[in-house]
Amino acid sequence: xxxxxxxxxxxxxxxxxxxxxxxEQHMGHRAMYWYKQKAKKPPELMFVYSYEKLSxxxxxxxRFSPECPNSSLLNLHLHALQPEDSALYLCASSQAQTGRxxxxxxxxxxxxx
Amino acid sequence: QKEVEQNSGPLSVPEGxxxxxxxxxxxxxxQSFFWYRQYSGKSPELIMFIYSNGDKEDGRFTAQLNKASxxxxxxIRDSQPSDSATYLCAVNNRVAGANxxxxxxxxxxxxxx
Numbered sequence: 375x376x377x378x379x380x381x382x383x384x385x386x387x388x389x390x391x392x393x394x395x396x397x398e399q400h401m402g403h404r405a406m407y408w409y410k411q412k413a414k415k416p417p418e419l420m421f422v423y424s425y426e427k428l429s430x431x432x433x434x435x436x437r438f439s440p441e442c443p444n445s446s447l448l449n450l451h452l453h454a455l456q457p458e459d460s461a462l463y464l465c466a467s468s469q470a471q472t473g474r475x476x477x478x479x480x481x482x483x484x485x486x487x
Numbered sequence: 488q489k490e491v492e493q494n495s496g497p498l499s500v501p502e503g504x505x506x507x508x509x510x511x512x513x514x515x516x517x518q519s520f521f522w523y524r525q526y527s528g529k530s531p532e533l534i535m536f537i538y539s540n541g542d543k544e545d546g547r548f549t550a551q552l553n554k555a556s557x558x559x560x561x562x563i564r565d566s567q568p569s570d571s572a573t574y575l576c577a578v579n580n581r582v583a584g585a586n587x588x589x590x591x592x593x594x595x596x597x598x599x600x
Contacts, residue, residue: 405586415592416575416590416591416592416593417531417575417588417590419587419588422586422587430587462530464530464531468586470586474519474586475521475533475536476521476533476586476588477533478523478530478531478532478533479530480529480530481529481530
């Protein structure tokens with residue numbers, strides 16, 4: 375089973391709203407990732423959690439706040455977003471060892487109005 | 488700056504032909520290489536990974552790796568219209584104890600019935 379689930383599938387939010395994206399995997403993976411993908415562009419890494427600890431933060435604005443409550447769950451808290459933050463937000467997971475395959479969830483399509 | 492380069496295409500092949508997708512990377516220390524397929528509006532789907540020089544076959548797909556030339560390719564035999572998608576080449580580098588995927592910009596493949 376290589377399933378990563380994400381909720382919600384679609385999200386429309388205003389610039390003053392607070393919302394959260396959720397990601398879950400039950401593959402026993404100990405590394406989880408958030409990516410942002412704009413149209414016709416490749417995914418861009420935002421955050422990496424390894425063994426529930428934040429190990430990479432790719433200079434992402436503080437209006438994005440990640441959280442890893444346990445080894446199966448990953449959240450991305452959103453606050454005071456800008457219209458240019460509208461994108462497909464992808465969660466992925468992998469074994470934590472070097473070079474392991476990353477499996478993506480279906481993504482959350484976010485629109486900021 | 489770690490770079491992964493792909494011909495953006497579009498690449499058009501007739502149904503039943505072999506589609507050849509190419510990728511070069513700049514970091515000679517890269518160890519793991521991946522091909523993802525992404526349909527429009529969907530998330531990337533892992534279709535092949537390769538860690539050693541040479542060829543790796545899985546069904547209609549063959550990945551080829553040449554670390555000396557810093558080159559990785561994907562061959563799709565007996566191409567089908569359902570193979571029409573964007574193919575993303577990704578290269579893994581270990582950063583801060585976690586796996587960091589660097590993506591190429593993708594090659595758009597169209598298989599003509």
